[in-house]
Amino acid sequence: MANKPLVGAPLAWMTVALSMATFMQVLDSTIANVAIPTIAGNLGASNSQGTWVITSFGVANAISIPITGWLAKRIGEVKLFLWSTVLFALASWLCGMSNSLEMLIFFRVLQGVVAGPLIPLSQSLLLNNYPPAKRSTALALWSMTVIVAPICGPILGGYISDNYHWGWIFFINVPIGLAVVFLTLRTLKGRETATQIRPIDSVGLVLLVLGIGALQVMLDRGKELDWFNSTEIIVLAVVAVVAEVRAVVRPVAVIRTMRMKCRDVPRSRIASRRRSVRRCSRGSMRCRRMSSCAIRSASFRRINVRE
Numbered sequence: 001m002a003n004k005p006l007v008g009a010p011l012a013w014m015t016v017a018l019s020m021a022t023f024m025q026v027l028d029s030t031i032a033n034v035a036i037p038t039i040a041g042n043l044g045a046s047n048s049q050g051t052w053v054i055t056s057f058g059v060a061n062a063i064s065i066p067i068t069g070w071l072a073k074r075i076g077e078v079k080l081f082l083w084s085t086v087l088f089a090l091a092s093w094l095c096g097m098s099n100s101l102e103m104l105i106f107f108r109v110l111q112g113v114v115a116g117p118l119i120p121l122s123q124s125l126l127l128n129n130y131p132p133a134k135r136s137t138a139l140a141l142w143s144m145t146v147i148v149a150p151i152c153g154p155i156l157g158g159y160i161s162d163n164y165h166w167g168w169i170f171f172i173n174v175p176i177g178l179a180v181v182f183l184t185l186r187t188l189k190g191r192e193t194a195t196q197i198r199p200i201d202s203v204g205l206v207l208l209v210l211g212i213g214a215l216q217v218m219l220d221r222g223k224e225l226d227w228f229n230s231t232e233i234i235v236l237a238v239v240a241v242v243a244e245v246r247a248v249v250r251p252v253a254v255i256r257t258m259r260m261k262c263r264d265v266p267r268s269r270i271a272s273r274r275r276s277v278r279r280c281s282r283g284s285m286r287c288r289r290m291s292s293c294a295i296r297s298a299s300f301r302r303i304n305v306r307e
Contacts, residue, residue: 005131017183018122030153035161055220057112064116087114089177096167211243
């Protein structure tokens, strides 16, 4: 049964919570861009190695977004949103505590994986809990955070890295994440969506992860490696194209295989099934006619008895 839309103060606080989650995720994808020289110098790495801080987050985020729908149906949208927010705040704190580039990249991958469901789920929860007449206004308010966050990211990143320790560009997500969790629990408690246990195509998922990962790395490192003049970029492009094409073509091949199996069924079985269906339909029509006649006769009897 669908929940009734929120109204009044709960609706406003829910909008603030979901907008803050979106702002936090988009801000984190751009806030580290201008701080790469500071981070690389502090951790004893080159600027080219430091760019993996951005690439690792983008690749992990791009991989986790396509499986958000399956996870939401399996776990529930509210529960998945809460867990993603908590893990994102925890991963942000671990990124700020990192003392080596390898450690930072590992936690950035974890941060990107748990950040994937935040934007799709925030939009879905916003529309599901708003009155239909106000959903366009909700989308407008939600879109403002998506536009403002990329502008604030480089400004905050440059200011923090120049005046404070670079770890604060990640620590800033912790209080925001805690506030989002608190407001979500207060406003969306008891409004969980229905869950379903659906199978997952493991082979298609592996192909999707491989293709999206190769494509994201190619786009992030293409400018640095002079695009297709680099062997690494060519290999990544081939892997991305082959994996994505195979992931798209595979469901079509499965459907064709099922059709071929249906064609292999003997015609005698199909004919017998059709006859049984016709008999059942005729029988049901006869039963309906007989029941209608019985009802009419019973009604006439009652009239005669009353007379």
